[in-house]
Amino acid sequence: MEAARNLAVSNSENQEQRVENLLKKGLISLWKKEAQLHTRDSGTYYPSYLGYCLRKQYYIYVVGERATPENLAVLMTGQGVHEIVARAFSESSTVESIEEKITLSFTDKIKLSGRVDIIIVDIDNKRYVIEVKSASRIPDRPYESHLLQLEIYLHSLNINDGFVLYWNKRSGEVRAFAVGKNNEWLSKIYERAAMLDYHICMAQLPPAESYLNGKVWECRRCPYLQECNPGPLDI
Numbered sequence: 340m341e342a343a344r345n346l347a348v349s350n351s352e353n354q355e356q357r358v359e360n361l362l363k364k365g366l367i368s369l370w371k372k373e374a375q376l377h378t379r380d381s382g383t384y385y386p387s388y389l390g391y392c393l394r395k396q397y398y399i400y401v402v403g404e405r406a407t408p409e410n411l412a413v414l415m416t417g418q419g420v421h422e423i424v425a426r427a428f429s430e431s432s433t434v435e436s437i438e439e440k441i442t443l444s445f446t447d448k449i450k451l452s453g454r455v456d457i458i459i460v461d462i463d464n465k466r467y468v469i470e471v472k473s474a475s476r477i478p479d480r481p482y483e484s485h486l487l488q489l490e491i492y493l494h495s496l497n498i499n500d501g502f503v504l505y506w507n508k509r510s511g512e513v514r515a516f517a518v519g520k521n522n523e524w525l526s527k528i529y530e531r532a533a534m535l536d537y538h539i540c541m542a543q544l545p546p547a548e549s550y551l552n553g554k555v556w557e558c559r560r561c562p563y564l565q566e567c568n569p570g571p572l573d574i
């Protein structure tokens with residue numbers, strides 16, 4: 340009797356695992372299909388990555404893009420939030436575009452290419468760029484990587500104002516931070532793109548930025564942790 344019960348429990352555990360694995364496999368498959376649409380050519384860099392660990396971006400270009408099912412679940416939750424935010428704005432204001440493609444060229448070799456989440460036109464007929472971020476906690480001020488991303492969009496579209504809009508996945512709280520187009524960001528953006536380009540062209544590993552800046556949580560979920568091996572993570 341006990342053995343039969345154990346067998347039933349173990350069968351249902353197997354089935355539970357099977358369902359989890361099917362979902363993970365499906366996530367990887369969806370991601371691979373989408374990844375085929377994006378080539379990673381040196382010289383063209385991405386606003387949504389540029390503010391993050393330079394070494395990780397180097398691996399994406401040199402080793403190839405990788406993701407874990409957990410990374411993908413987070414990414415796709417974010418995509419779901421983007422969609423609902425765009426739909427909500429469409430109900431209450433004029434949405435000029437969603438996922439508009441932009442390019443910001445610095446030299447004939449280095450450019451940034453990406454897609455802007457949402458552009459809305461408000462009652463005063465002004466255009467605003469909305470950069471949506473889903474998070475488990477709303478920060479007191481926008482993260483630098485998010486500001487950098489929004490500044491790229493503002494400069495490429497020559498729009499003066501935008502917002503980083505945080506959506507708390509746990510509590511449902513939302514908060515918008517106003518950001519103005521600021522020329523001081525341009526040199527910083529170019530500096531990072533040029534540094535990344537240099538390291539990729541010279542096949543030289545950039546500094547382990549996240550680790551050196553104390554962001555070990557980024558290293559813990561980094562798909563290149565093994566190659567990078569930046570140091571102990573229990574600090």
Ligand code: SF4
Pocket residue numbers: 392393394395547548549550551557558559561562563564567568569
């Ligand atoms: S492990 Fe950390 S430092 Fe290394 S590439 Fe990944 S995020 Fe960057």
